[in-house]
Amino acid sequence: MLFVQLRYQFRVYPTPGQQMELARTFGCARVVFNDGLRARQEAREAGLPYVSDGELSKRVITEAKKTAARAWLGEVSAVVLQQALADLNTAYRNFFASVTGKRKGRKVAPPRFRSRKDNRQSIRFTRNSRFKVLDNGRLRLPKVGDLAVRWSRTLPSDPSSVAIIRDAAGRYFASFVVTVDAHETLPPVDAEVGIDLGLTHFAVLSDGTKVAAPKFLRRAARKLKRLQQDLSRKQKDSNRRKTAVVKVARAHARVADTRRDWQHKLSTQIIRENQAVYVEDLCVVGLGRTRLAKSVHDAGWASFTGMLEYKAARYGRTFGRVDRFFPSTRMCSACGRINEKMPLNVRSWDCPCGAAHDRDVNAARNVRAAGLADLNARGAHVRPALVPAARREAGTHPDAACSTRSVEGISVL
Numbered sequence: 001m002l003f004v005q006l007r008y009q010f011r012v013y014p015t016p017g018q019q020m021e022l023a024r025t026f027g028c029a030r031v032v033f034n035d036g037l038r039a040r041q042e043a044r045e046a047g048l049p050y051v052s053d054g055e056l057s058k059r060v061i062t063e064a065k066k067t068a069a070r071a072w073l074g075e076v077s078a079v080v081l082q083q084a085l086a087d088l089n090t091a092y093r094n095f096f097a098s099v100t101g102k103r104k105g106r107k108v109a110p111p112r113f114r115s116r117k118d119n120r121q122s123i124r125f126t127r128n129s130r131f132k133v134l135d136n137g138r139l140r141l142p143k144v145g146d147l148a149v150r151w152s153r154t155l156p157s158d159p160s161s162v163a164i165i166r167d168a169a170g171r172y173f174a175s176f177v178v179t180v181d182a183h184e185t186l187p188p189v190d191a192e193v194g195i196d197l198g199l200t201h202f203a204v205l206s207d208g209t210k211v212a213a214p215k216f217l218r219r220a221a222r223k224l225k226r227l228q229q230d231l232s233r234k235q236k237d238s239n240r241r242k243t244a245v246v247k248v249a250r251a252h253a254r255v256a257d258t259r260r261d262w263q264h265k266l267s268t269q270i271i272r273e274n275q276a277v278y279v280e281d282l283c284v285v286g287l288g289r290t291r292l293a294k295s296v297h298d299a300g301w302a303s304f305t306g307m308l309e310y311k312a313a314r315y316g317r318t319f320g321r322v323d324r325f326f327p328s329t330r331m332c333s334a335c336g337r338i339n340e341k342m343p344l345n346v347r348s349w350d351c352p353c354g355a356a357h358d359r360d361v362n363a364a365r366n367v368r369a370a371g372l373a374d375l376n377a378r379g380a381h382v383r384p385a386l387v388p389a390a391r392r393e394a395g396t397h398p399d400a401a402c403s404t405r406s407v408e409g410i411s412v413l
């Protein structure tokens, strides 16, 4: 059996009373997180050893509850407090692994204090907190109450945890983690596809399909930009500014939602129609600092390739990333010859071998060929079974606890 963990997110509508309870719980989780961080920082400054996970839990939860200053921690679910500390511990582990080079990729920053002003507030209930989806469709959270949920899909099995999130636009979400059997797969197909993520098109497939970002999305992005400019002209600390901040947050959330829906449809279709999908492993972080930054972030490739990856795992398809240093654009997909570098405005070219190429389709064909070659070199199916779910929700994933702030609202655009 092959299992994958998936995340299912739904909008929830807490009553004003439940919103107050949630606010209190967000606050307690934040205090425990910050107390834990402070305790470790102070130990370090005093030259004392690293405070172990168990010792920290005793100090900032169990013992703290007995003091007058922290007695109110007893008013919320204890599991939520433990999970806040678990986030802190994971953030520390990721940081240490990054410093020592055990963790590849982008450098991970040390954990930072959480603030009530953070754009995104989040708490997590695990199974032993006894959260429950009731027969009437409500979500029962200990010490909060029964929340109304808008179920847009059915959960395939019992969730192992649920995170409650409040975003910058003041909306609430429940994000469930569900384990499913990956072998509830789609029927096998013969097609294998390479994808070139371009700047003129959102994506170009090796079969010649070109996908442009839809107009409504571009229009919404333009409107958002205008609202952001309005905001920058408002006076600091004025009421007008506060109103404008909320407007920007709402528009931002709308653009992100629309784009996610569109990307979901596109990635599902590609996974459905192909047995194997290969993409170029673009270093989006690196590109983001160049003049291409704007278009790269707007295009949202990272979230899109993330969707392809977890859907491939979910449905038994093959997914592969191809080394980004490989010259996909200037290599002829017909003869393999590597030609001169081409400026961005060259959209089609002819190879001395006689082949006429569309720039992006040729690149996509090369990505496909490189993906297949990689796969053959490794002999069998490539991808490991456990895939974190959609990238945008990494903030609630213990493995990415330290990136909570940067995930929602920024990278999704």
Ligand SMILES: [Zn+2]
Pocket: 332, 333, 334, 335, 336, 337, 351, 352, 353, 354, 355
């Ligand atoms: Zn050629």
